[in-house]
Amino acid sequence: MKEAAEDDLLATAAAWKRDGQDVAIATVIATWGSSPRQAGSQLIVDGEGHMLGSVSGGCVEGAVIREAMEVMADGRPRLLDFGITNEQAWEVGLACGGKLQVYVERVE
Amino acid sequence: MKLDTIDHIQALLADRQGVALVTELADGAQQLFTRADAPADIRTAIEADRSGEMEIEGRKCFVLVRNPPPRLLIVGAVHITQGLAPMAALAGYDVTVIDPRRAFATDQRFPDVHLRTDWPDEALLVLKPDFRTAIVTLTHDPKLDDPALIAALRSDAFYIGALGSRKTHAARLGRLRREGFDDAALARIHGPAGIAIGAKTPAEIAVSVLAELTARRRGVDLPPKQKQP
Incomplete structure (x- = not known):
């Protein structure tokens, strides 16, 4: 078992792009409180919504993928803010209660 | 992007x-x-x-x-290494074990790691330790440890550790001083390697060395050795 290889995600994003798919990269740029994924963690998404990697323990990935679709459509990067309240966190089975900021960009 | x-x-x-x-x-x-x-x-x-x-x-x-994956170069295919190599691999290190004594450096004793049987200074010349490389000497034998430490001190390695008692370590520092290394250079060597957790068995000593390595990698300052319990 090796450390999560984030640079492998970039290589995969490049491979998807070369296959002719749209690709967006979401990167955690800041966290507050107890977020499970640190700054620099990434999630890659293709035009059909397939994803690899993660930016949280699973609580915001759905929203990030929706935004990634918009980014792939218009090419404009977006900065997303997520405040995970404890109540919301419990609903999805997580007790993180943290906040995080995610930057989403298209592979050009 | x-x-x-x-x-x-x-x-x-x-x-x-x-x-x-x-x-x-x-x-x-x-x-x-x-x-x-x-x-x-x-x-x-x-x-x-x-x-x-x-x-x-x-x-x-x-x-x-x-960054490129961190590497750990262990000099000495000894008992402690049999614990340290797999533990360090779990912690994400690309591990190489160096020991010219072929009776020690066998694939049976060290499955799944890079094994080298050249002399440590020659091995380090090939492996080119960089800022993402840690080097630990575990043989207690100056013939093997010293050339490795000299090569390590001339590199950007982020961690250099040497096993051995305080007495052994003082003698080692004396030899390295005669090789021309000053106190600032010698201060890079963590000796005796490992944090004080009362480790007794080879596996426990491996835990103690990996803990010190982790602290160094993550930029955490540990108390000076003489102040540790």
Whole structure:
């Protein structure tokens, strides 16, 4: 078992792009409180919504993928803010209660 | 992010260079730096292996850091190494064990690690320790440990550890001083290697060495050895 290889995600994003798919990269740029994924963690998404990697323990990935679709459509990067309240966190089975900021960009 | 930029990052990582991709959050403009050509604060982020926000010339930026995998070079295919090699591999290190004594350095004793049976100084000449490399000597034999430590001190290795009692270590420092290393250089050697957790068995000593290595890698200051319990 090796450390999560984030640079492998970039290589995969490049491979998807070369296959002719749209690709967006979401990167955690800041966290507050107890977020499970640190700054620099990434999630890659293709035009059909397939994803690899993660930016949280699973609580915001759905929203990030929706935004990634918009980014792939218009090419404009977006900065997303997520405040995970404890109540919301419990609903999805997580007790993180943290906040995080995610930057989403298209592979050009 | 441009496809070209991703290719460039991959090529630099394959060449064991640390990189930082700086993104200006207001307009998405990006610039790629290597540890060799980065401004001081970005270089610090690369060396600490820490991505994060940074204000550069009044602009809010995100610095994405990517580094080659950390390596651990262990000199001495001894009992402690049989614990340390797999533990370090679990912690994410690419592990190489170096011991010219072929009776020690066998695939049966060390499955799944890179094994070398050349002399430590020759091995280190080939392996070129860099800022993402840690070196630990575990043989207690100056013939093997000293050449490795000399090569380690001449490298950018982020951690250098040497096993042996305080007495052994004092004698070792005396020999290295005669090789021309000053106190500042010798202070890079963690000796005796490992943090004080009362380790007795080879596996426990491996835990203690890996703990010290982790602290060094993550930039945590440990109390001086004589003050540890």
